[in-house]
Amino acid sequence: MSQHTKQTVWTVTKKIIFKLSNQKEETYDKATLAKVRKTLGKPLSEATEIWPILFENLPEEFLSSYQQPSYEELAIYTALQLYALHQQGVSTSVMLDDSKPYENIGSALGKLRKEDDTTSIDRRFNTMITSSTFEELTYHLRHLISLLKVESPVIQVDYSGLANDLYWFLNNSQENVRLNWARAYYKQIKGEKNNDN
Template sequence: MENSKLKLYSETSRILRILDNSRDKPSTRAILANIRNSINQDSLANIEALSFVFQNISEDFLGDKKRLNDYERAIVTAVQMYALHQQGKIDSVLKLDYKDGEIRENLSHALRSLRGEDSKAIDRRFNAMITSSNFSELTNHLRQMIKLLKAKSDAKVDYASLADDLYWFLKNQKDGVKIKWSRSYYKYRKNEGENQNAKNN
């Protein structure tokens, strides 16, 4: 399965592209609605949503137990967040294509767009999310952050990168994900810093 870890990003990208490239079709809109309805429900509560992922996921990633394995949970959750974010949007919210030399973005690159002159409230929400003690708590916070992003920003999200980070969170690499997301969220950007200083003067 070591090889599968390296392929998780491309696997999730492929599944997301299937949805995103046909997001205007009635059949895909119905699938996205089912996926959204499956958020925060028991895995078996909406089998139609799971069936889309299962029929499009490579066999290497499919589990054989009664519960979803970590690959499945990470991919399903990322697809759910994409479906939530894309709802009601004409343009795609998905970021997957990078120019040569560009660094792959994580969720916090997009969330950083929510920060303004008074960022205390959004910072508290972000900090609550990254200090989540378990996956259920993380996904609850994540859902709220995606709703805010959807309402207040046009930033696109690399949901395949999110799946990769969720996988490592499930593998008890919480600290690594926390540092990675915090670094991207709070990263000082020169132009933003100059603009903020101009406002304060």
């Protein structure tokens, strides 16, 4: 499976978000993102508003030939919803740009931890990360993204990386995804201090 010829969940999600964030007319952009937000909590089979945005950008091999959505469809659909939720009412892009090093969602959410009281956010993060189903995981992710938007609107998220993680969560790699998110979330960033050791 060569990465340069085969499209990945990561590259396809990045391409769709790039299209969404670079619409020529701002009103069109807002209307499109509003359509995507309308699908929050809906199964893909009922999310007619997002079908053109999603399906016209997916490569053939991502499209399900069965009644159930493919893992690729679900992962990208969910990441687009979370992006649209996060971008609502925010003038600068919430998508982590390419000039910054990759960080998973755990790292972005870890920035919500306050030195004095981490109990509340830690509890929410742990509830999300121990979700047993994809539906439960995305439900908690929606709440955490909403919190992120309110508490720290400047924090950006790599939504293409999130889509990739969601794909692997669906594809029986939940433990790896949980561990990677937890490592990034709990990692203490002490600025220059760790260079002294």
